[in-house]
Amino acid sequence: MSEKPKQQLFTTRLGVIAATVGSAVGLGNIWRFPYEAGVHGGGAFLVIYILFIFLLGVPVLCAEFALGRSTHMNVLGCFRQLKPRQPFWKIVGIIGVASGVMILSFYSVIAGWTLEYFFVALRGDVTGHTTAELHSMFSEFTTGWRPVMWTVLFLLVNYCVIVRGVQKGVEKAANILTPALMVLLAVFCINSLTMSGAADGLAFLFKPDFSQITPAVVIGAMGQAFFSLSLGLGCMLTYASYFPDETPLVRSAAVTVVLDILTALMAGMLIFPVVFTYGFSPQEGPTLVFEVLPAIFTQISGGALWAPLFFFMLFLASLTSTISMSEIGIAWLTQDRGVSRGKACAVIIAIAMVCGVACALSFSYWAGMSLPGIGEINIFNIFDYTSSNILLPLGGMLISIFAGWMLDRNVLRRELTTPVTAFAVLAPAIVFLLRYVCPVMILVIFVANL
């Protein structure tokens, strides 16, 4: 097999943006951001998260773009092509493929919850409940067997899309979706801001109490920055390998980052006013958003109609993200291992299904499971924490070292400034951050956390 198989590319500029934004914007913004911010003290978490987005997220995103577009290769092939005599860099690819499948597993559980709520909402059953009822409704659902069914179903839907290939599946799905979701979020946000708990909710989210900052908050915010931008696992690198050469990288990165932050902020402004109006606990964790959203639909006029629409959009937004995490492994299997696309998709989805079912069971039959000598084991939490807070930042650190120090500096500059746009002025700053800030900062946070 030749080293550079004929590469399929995204066909339009809108397709490029829609695909990367579609990957970035998803449950990470609407489900994970509010629950992480809630657990980690609100405003203090938000400030550190945004700081990390700019100091770590933007440069690593640009680096992944540059590596992917310059080689048009998958996350393992890319490093092999650039440094054929340094097999060490394979590790980035291995971390990437592994964490892609790990995230796909637990993410599909949450995406499955959105499917359940979509159908409940269609029956008109999401609205009109008290806070206590919402709580018991949700825990009844998660402790039963239906989440397992939804996880499997969601992965099957994901399979049907990815098997059709990059242009047909990924690009089309992403083109309409993200803008529509953002409009809906904005509408709900305005509604939340009229609630009696709006002031408390906004204060919780936007007034940082710096005494709240602990190592756990810092590592959580760093993990969220990487997770939310789909960074550190070669997901954006793989997508960039499908970019046509005339894609402006820094501008595309800027658009992705701005829309990603905006979606997270809107989700926060949507959720926290309701949390304080209805007396939910912000510290609730992964289940927070699913208990709070129905309260919103009960309150909003025409909520019974909005609810199914919203959960359906959330499901689609999850899908554009899971498509991108599946693609990391698929690109590697098809390009490097000569596996057919159909088989590659089947392998990735099958592994994710086994792990995903284990994650779904963490809320029900396997809740509180413990192993002798180790203590309590929650597979969902282990998958979420290990991938987001450890593997992604580790991958991001290696990618920044590679782009900043191993890659020919002229190659990196050229990638970041071709074609020239107004954003090209940022290139020197990005190179500086990649060389001196990202690796050191991530390392320091890791060490401090030990």
Ligand code: PHE
């Ligand atoms: N960024 C996605 C989200 O916010 C999640 C994701 C993580 C996607 C890693 C791809 C890779 O929902």
